[in-house]
Every structure is written in C-alpha cells, then in structure tokens.
Amino acid sequence: MNKHRWLGTMFVIAAVCASALAWAAAPKGKPAAAGGDKAAKVQRGEYLVHIMGCGDCHTPGTLYGAPDTDRKLSGSELGWKGPWGISFARNLTPDAETGIGYYSEDEIVQSFRTGMKPNGTPMLPPMPWPNLAAATDEDLHAIAAYLLSVKPVKHAVPENVPPGGSWAGPVIEIPAPPAWDAPRTPAADSH
Ligand code: HEC
Structure with missing residues (x-):
C-alpha cells in the first residue's frame, strides 16, 4: 500500500468511527415534551408500587380487604412481631414530618439498595427490601x-418496639417455624 492510499484508508476509518460515536452519543427516541419524561417516570413508579404490593402493608385497610385510597401509602398501625421486635409499615407519603418528604429521591433509592432507612437505621422485616435491591436504577x-x-x-x-418489648395495639406475630420452614443450617444441608 503506498503512503497516500494508507493515509486515505486511515481517514475513512477515522470518519466512520467519528460518525458511530456521534450516533451513540445522540439522544435516543423522540424528544419528550417538557415534563413528559417526569410524568412517564412517575407513572412507571405507580405501576411498580402497585404490582409489587407495597400498599398491602403501607396503605391502611389493605390487609383487611379494603384499601383506603384516600390515605394511600400513609402507613399502618398493625404491628409485625418477630425476633426483630415489633415493626410498623411506615408512612411513605411526602409529608415532611411523618412521611418521607424530608428525603430526596436519591436518598430513598439508596435506602432500597442498602436496606437502611433514609434516617440510617436498618429496615426491619417484613419490609421486602432485598427484592427491591435487585431492581434497576431506573425502576x-x-x-x-x-x-x-x-x-x-x-x-x-x-415507633418500633425492640425485642422483648410490648405494644398495646394489634400485632401479627410470626410464630416459631414448622420444621419444613425452619432456616437450614449448613450442617443440616450436608446430610
Ligand atoms: C410485608 C409488608 C411490607 C411490604 C409489602 C412493603 N413494606 Fe415497606 N416497610 C414495611 C415495614 C414493616 C417497614 C418499617 C421497617 C422499619 O421500621 O425498620 C417498611 C419501611 C419502608 C420504608 C422506610 C420508610 C421510612 O420512614 O424510613 C420504605 C421507603 C418502604 N418501606 C417502601 C416500600 C415499598 C416501595 C414497597 C413496595 C415495593 C414496600 N415498602 C413494601 C413493610 C412492608
């Protein structure tokens, strides 16, 4: 290959790479109207919260077959009792004092990833955070x-009650497990 043909070939390769990069960097899909992306994101969130059953525990009345849509996701006073003490499905509405309105979207996402509530304390059972931790950032x-x-x-x-403490209201108590459901130890697995 003479010098000029070689330079020409390199130029073509560079041009192809540059246009491929420009294509990759260009925004995909049609441009959304102002606010359209945000509306679609919130709608996706509503869908996920619905199909993941967050309201089962977090919307009053749901476990009794009558979700109160007017107080949607505002938390429950039904206690969940287990070795962790007694926990209560918290208020997920953006009320700044009693809900999660004090926190940013990023802080809430971080809590799903780590299993630590946005205030830095562990998310006790039966909050199914390990399922959420496997979701995409987008979701x-x-x-x-x-x-x-x-x-x-x-x-x-x-407020949560520590192990051994008591609470005057109703609780769902997770009893000691039947043999089939008992957590398996590595020793039991090896038989
Ligand atoms: C089986 C019941 C149950 C389900 C289903 C459930 N949660 Fe929870 N959630 C809880 C309980 C109980 C707590 C309180 C844990 C604690 O205080 O340590 C909690 C706490 C939280 C918190 C922390 C709030 C705060 O004030 O720090 C967030 C956020 C949350 N849940 C979101 C969700 C979302 C989103 C879903 C659906 C994907 C969901 N939860 C499904 C029971 C549940």
Whole structure:
C-alpha cells in the first residue's frame, strides 16, 4: 500500500468511527415534551408500587380487604412481631414530618439498595427490601419519584418496639417455624 492510499484508508476509518460515536452519543427516541419524561417516570413508579404490593402493608385497610385510597401509602398501625421486635409499615407519603418528604429521591433509592432507612437505621422485616435491591436504577428512581408525588398524609406510625418489648395495639406475630420452614443450617444441608 503506498503512503497516500494508507493515509486515505486511515481517514475513512477515522470518519466512520467519528460518525458511530456521534450516533451513540445522540439522544435516543423522540424528544419528550417538557415534563413528559417526569410524568412517564412517575407513572412507571405507580405501576411498580402497585404490582409489587407495597400498599398491602403501607396503605391502611389493605390487609383487611379494603384499601383506603384516600390515605394511600400513609402507613399502618398493625404491628409485625418477630425476633426483630415489633415493626410498623411506615408512612411513605411526602409529608415532611411523618412521611418521607424530608428525603430526596436519591436518598430513598439508596435506602432500597442498602436496606437502611433514609434516617440510617436498618429496615426491619417484613419490609421486602432485598427484592427491591435487585431492581434497576431506573425502576428504583421511578418508585421513589412516584412516592414523592402522592398526596401527603400526616400520620405518625407507632415507633418500633425492640425485642422483648410490648405494644398495646394489634400485632401479627410470626410464630416459631414448622420444621419444613425452619432456616437450614449448613450442617443440616450436608446430610
Ligand atoms: C410485608 C409488608 C411490607 C411490604 C409489602 C412493603 N413494606 Fe415497606 N416497610 C414495611 C415495614 C414493616 C417497614 C418499617 C421497617 C422499619 O421500621 O425498620 C417498611 C419501611 C419502608 C420504608 C422506610 C420508610 C421510612 O420512614 O424510613 C420504605 C421507603 C418502604 N418501606 C417502601 C416500600 C415499598 C416501595 C414497597 C413496595 C415495593 C414496600 N415498602 C413494601 C413493610 C412492608
């Protein structure tokens, strides 16, 4: 290959690479109307919260077959009792004092990833955070954006009770497991 042909070939290769890079960097899909992306994100979050059953525990009445849509996701006073003590499904509406309105979308996403509540304490059972931790960033942001968009409801759920403590209200107690459900130890597995 003479010098000029070689330079010409390199130029063509460079041009192809540059246009491929420009194509890759260009925004995909049609440009959304102002606010359209945000609306679609919140709608996706609403869908995920619905199909993942967050309201089962977090919307009053749901476990009794009558979800109160007017107080959607505002937390419950039904206690969940187990070796962790007694926990209560918290107020997920954006009320700044009693809900999660004080936190940013990023802080809420981080809590799903790590299993630590946005205030830095562990998310006790039966909050199914390990399932959420496996979701994509996009889905977790959609969930957090949706939670921050619902009607704020002022409702302070009871404080968690440490193991051994008591609570005057109703509790669902997770009993000692039957043999089939008992956590397996490595020794039991090896037989
Ligand atoms: C089986 C019941 C149950 C389900 C289902 C459930 N949660 Fe929870 N959630 C809880 C409980 C109980 C707590 C409180 C844990 C604690 O205080 O340590 C909690 C806490 C939280 C918190 C922390 C709030 C705060 O004030 O720090 C967030 C956020 C949350 N849940 C979001 C969700 C989302 C989103 C879903 C659906 C994907 C969901 N939860 C499904 C029971 C549940």
